[in-house]
Amino acid sequence: MPETSYAVLGIFDTPNALMAAIPKARAAKLGAVEAYTPYPIHGIDEALGLRKSPLGGMVLVMGVIGALTALGFQYWISAVDYPIITGGKPIGSWEAFIPIMFEVTVLFATFTAGLGMLFLLNKLPFFGHPVLASKAITGITRDRYVLALEAEDEGFDSTAAAAALRAAGAVEVEVLPAPDRSPFLTSAFILRTLGGIFLACLVAGVAIYSLTKWFPLLKPMVYMQDQPRLNAQKPSAFFKDGHGMQKPVPGTVARGHLPTAVGSQDASANLVNPLPRTPDVFAVGKKVFTTRCEVCHGAVGNGSGSLTSAYGAKAANLQSQQFRDYPDGKIYWAIVNGKNAMPSHAPYLSERERWAVVHYVRALQRAQNAKDEDLKVVAR
Numbered sequence: 001m002p003e004t005s006y007a008v009l010g011i012f013d014t015p016n017a018l019m020a021a022i023p024k025a026r027a028a029k030l031g032a033v034e035a036y037t038p039y040p041i042h043g044i045d046e047a048l049g050l051r052k053s054p055l056g057g058m059v060l061v062m063g064v065i066g067a068l069t070a071l072g073f074q075y076w077i078s079a080v081d082y083p084i085i086t087g088g089k090p091i092g093s094w095e096a097f098i099p100i101m102f103e104v105t106v107l108f109a110t111f112t113a114g115l116g117m118l119f120l121l122n123k124l125p126f127f128g129h130p131v132l133a134s135k136a137i138t139g140i141t142r143d144r145y146v147l148a149l150e151a152e153d154e155g156f157d158s159t160a161a162a163a164a165l166r167a168a169g170a171v172e173v174e175v176l177p178a179p180d181r182s183p184f185l186t187s188a189f190i191l192r193t194l195g196g197i198f199l200a201c202l203v204a205g206v207a208i209y210s211l212t213k214w215f216p217l218l219k220p221m222v223y224m225q226d227q228p229r230l231n232a233q234k235p236s237a238f239f240k241d242g243h244g245m246q247k248p249v250p251g252t253v254a255r256g257h258l259p260t261a262v263g264s265q266d267a268s269a270n271l272v273n274p275l276p277r278t279p280d281v282f283a284v285g286k287k288v289f290t291t292r293c294e295v296c297h298g299a300v301g302n303g304s305g306s307l308t309s310a311y312g313a314k315a316a317n318l319q320s321q322q323f324r325d326y327p328d329g330k331i332y333w334a335i336v337n338g339k340n341a342m343p344s345h346a347p348y349l350s351e352r353e354r355w356a357v358v359h360y361v362r363a364l365q366r367a368q369n370a371k372d373e374d375l376k377v378v379a380r
C-alpha cells in the first residue's frame with residue numbers, strides 16, 4: 001500500500017543508543033536515514049554515511065574565479081585598453097590590483113555560499129521542515145535523540161519502518177504525515193499580498209502627510225529660503241564700515257576696463273580722444289551722461305544737478321571757461337580717477353563709454369556757447 005507519510009521518527013534516550021541504532025536502520029534499507037539531535041554528536045556524519053558538503057569546494061572555485069576576474073579586468077583596463085603611467089610605476093603593476101581582487105574574491109565567494117546553500121543544497125523556497133511539526137520536536141531540542149527513516153519514493157512502508165526502528169532500540173516511534181506542499185503562489189494569495197502592500201502604503205502615506213502637516217517640526221525644503229544672506233543696500237556688521245555693499249578691492253581691474261596709463265591729471269593733458277565724432281558715439285556719450293553724470297552736473301553740465309543740499313559738495317560747472325579750455329585728456333582723467341567728492345567712474349564705464357562722454361561734454365559746452373558759424377546750416 002503506497003504511503004503518504006513523510007517519515008517515521010524513532011526516539012532514543014541516549015546518544016549511544018542512537019549511534020548503535022544507525023547501522024541497523026541503514027541495513028533495513030526502508031528509506032533515507034537521518035538523525036535529529038539537540039547538539040552535534042561526534043562521528044554521526046560518518047555513521048550516517050553523509051557525503052561531505054560540496055559547498056566548500058564551490059566557494060573555493062568561485063573565489064578563485066573572482067580573483068582572476070578582478071585581476072584580468074584591472075590589467076586589461078590599465079595595461080591594454082587605456083595604458084596610463086600612474087605615480088611613475090610600470091604599466092600593469094599588479095600590486096595595486098590586490099584590494100579590488102580581494103573584494104571581488106569575497107563577493108563571488110559569499111554569493112556562492114549564500115545562494116548555493118539556500119537554493120541548491122537546502123532546496124528553498126521551502127517554509128518550515130516537516131520535523132518541526134512533529135510531537136518529538138520538543139524533545140529533539142532538549143534531551144531526546146531521533147533517528148528518522150524518511151520516505152524516498154512511493155513505496156515507503158511506514159509500518160515496516162516503525163517496526164525496524166523499534167527493533168533497533170527506539171523507545172517510541174512517531175509517524176510523520178507528509179506536509180502539505182500545495183503551491184502557495186495562488187492568485188488569491190498574490191491578490192491578498194498586493195492588496196496588503198497597497199493598503200499599507202496608503203495608510204503610511206496619509207499618516208505621514210497629515211502628521212507633517214499638523215505637527216510641522218521640520219518644514220521640508222526651506223533651507224534655501226532660510227539661508228543667511230544680505231539684501232542690497234542693507235547694513236552689515238561683517239565689514240568695519242558697516243556697509244553690506246563694498247567697493248571693489250583697490251587695484252581691481254574689470255575685464256575690458258583698462259586703467260589710464262597716465263599718472264597725474266596734468267600728464268593726461270596730452271591724451272587724444274580716440275573716438276570719431278559720429279552719431280553713434282554721441283548717442284553712447286549722451287546715454288552715459290544722463291545716467292551717470294547728470295544727477296550731479298545737471299542736464300547741460302552747468303553744475304546744477306538734481307541732488308539736494310544733503311550732498312555736501314558742489315559739482316563742477318562744466319560750462320565754465322576753465323573746463324571749456326580743459327584738454328579732453330584732463331576730463332577723461334577726472335572720469336577715471338574721480339576728483340575730491342566726485343567718485344571714480346572707472347569701474348562702471350568701459351574705455352569707449354569714457355571717451356564717448358568726453359565728446360558729449362564737448363557737445364554740451366558748444367551747444368551752450370554757440371557762435372555764429374555754429375548756426376550755419378550745413379548743406380548735406
Ligand code: HEC
Pocket residue numbers: 288289292293294295296297313314315316318323330331334335339340341342343345357361
Ligand atoms: C556724485 C556726484 C558726481 C557725479 C555722478 C559726477 N561728478 Fe563730476 N564732479 C563732481 C564734483 C563734486 C566735482 C568737483 C570736484 C572738485 O573739484 O572738488 C566734479 C568735477 C568734475 C570735473 C572737473 C574735474 C576737475 O579737474 O576739476 C569733470 C570734468 C567732471 N566732474 C565730469 C564728470 C563726468 C563726465 C561725470 C559722469 C561720468 C561726472 N563728472 C559725474 C561730482 C560728480
